[in-house]
Amino acid sequence: MITDDFGSRRFQRALKLTGANLLDEPNQHGAFFSHAVIARGGQGTVFLGTGDDLAQSRVCVIKTFADSEQDALDRAGRSVRIQLRLLDKATDYPAALFPRDEQIRPGPWVPDILAWDLESAAPWVAQDFRGPNLRRALANGVGDRSGRSDRDQRTDADVRTWLLSQIVDAVEFAHMHDVIHRDLKPDNILVERVKASHLMVESVALCDFDLSKSRDHTTLTQTGAIMGTPGYSAPEQLWGNARDVTTAADVYAVAMVAVHLFTGLEPWDAMVGPDLMHLRLDPSAAGQLGSKREWVESALSFNPSDRPPLRALHRKLHGPEADR
Ligand SMILES: Nc1ncnc2c1ncn2[C@@H]1O[C@H](COP(=O)(O)OP(=O)(O)OP(=O)(O)O)[C@@H](O)[C@H]1O
Ligand SMILES: [Mg+2]
Numbered sequence: 001m002i003t004d005d006f007g008s009r010r011f012q013r014a015l016k017l018t019g020a021n022l023l024d025e026p027n028q029h030g031a032f033f034s035h036a037v038i039a040r041g042g043q044g045t046v047f048l049g050t051g052d053d054l055a056q057s058r059v060c061v062i063k064t065f066a067d068s069e070q071d072a073l074d075r076a077g078r079s080v081r082i083q084l085r086l087l088d089k090a091t092d093y094p095a096a097l098f099p100r101d102e103q104i105r106p107g108p109w110v111p112d113i114l115a116w117d118l119e120s121a122a123p124w125v126a127q128d129f130r131g132p133n134l135r136r137a138l139a140n141g142v143g144d145r146s147g148r149s150d151r152d153q154r155t156d157a158d159v160r161t162w163l164l165s166q167i168v169d170a171v172e173f174a175h176m177h178d179v180i181h182r183d184l185k186p187d188n189i190l191v192e193r194v195k196a197s198h199l200m201v202e203s204v205a206l207c208d209f210d211l212s213k214s215r216d217h218t219t220l221t222q223t224g225a226i227m228g229t230p231g232y233s234a235p236e237q238l239w240g241n242a243r244d245v246t247t248a249a250d251v252y253a254v255a256m257v258a259v260h261l262f263t264g265l266e267p268w269d270a271m272v273g274p275d276l277m278h279l280r281l282d283p284s285a286a287g288q289l290g291s292k293r294e295w296v297e298s299a300l301s302f303n304p305s306d307r308p309p310l311r312a313l314h315r316k317l318h319g320p321e322a323d324r
Helices: 009-018 070-091 134-140 156-176 235-239 247-263 290-299 311-318
Strands: 021-029 032-040 045-051 059-064 113-117 124-128 189-196 199-206
Touching: 009 032, 009 045, 009 059, 009 134, 021 045, 032 059, 070 113, 070 124, 070 156, 134 189, 134 247, 156 189, 156 199, 156 247, 156 311, 235 247, 247 290, 290 311
Parallel strands: none
Antiparallel strands: 021 032, 032 045, 045 059, 059 124, 113 124, 189 199
């Protein structure tokens, strides 16, 4: 069992990066121990943890479900299956799929699932730790020079552009495998600095697939509305029929994440308009988006069919139309 120093420096680093609160006593979940609270959600607590005596250096995240209704557990089970399926695809995912030579692929787009038990009295899922969420990473100072090598000449704006391109790739990867996330927001995007090509580079992963939809798994909520998160979720999720929620809903959420990434604003401060059907991006926020402006503005269209594909954003980030 881990005592004073929690085994590894990697754990200490994870503790600092996430700001997780240490517990007085660790809890045991199968062969894992939780040591600190990262987040308390609607249906349980998410902990920073480690493996047992045999795997203390493994830093992981343990999602638990308190007093959970069967519905929440079913969603969690589906989410595990979707994540495992994406992980399978990620391992044989050809890096050459995107026509960009400089593509660096430090890790798959979803955290590795280590183990789970959704049938015990205290259900849990253990995953690989993939860094603080985007909200926290931005607060930590994602573009800061600290921890970056002198050879890394990127500006703060370069780092943000790189993050957006990684988020777009991650979401495109899920879509390519028929998974619609449906709850993309800064809290459900993880950012970690990893070593790649002798440099430290930010690697992105998507988490929280609890609301996601896969073509292989039709859900009970198929005909009901899928709430998601007001502000980040597309309007059709809040009042539409689940059948109307397509990849265009994730496009809307990516645009809102881009607004947050480049302006620091939350949706309710960034959107203006007389009513929900006529909301648009505040011009002063739009003005901070540079080459991404036009894409983001149309991606925030009320009507899903007016939203451009994610692919079109690549040109704005990397092509001749990118900010220079
Ligand atoms: N694999 C992971 N690595 C690092 N941090 C993670 C990981 N999974 C989750 N987290 C952290 O825990 C937080 C909450 O996790 P998650 O979004 O899965 O649960 P939740 O939002 O409470 O779930 P729900 O929305 O289903 O109630 C995330 O915002 C993120 O900071
Ligand atoms: Mg979440």
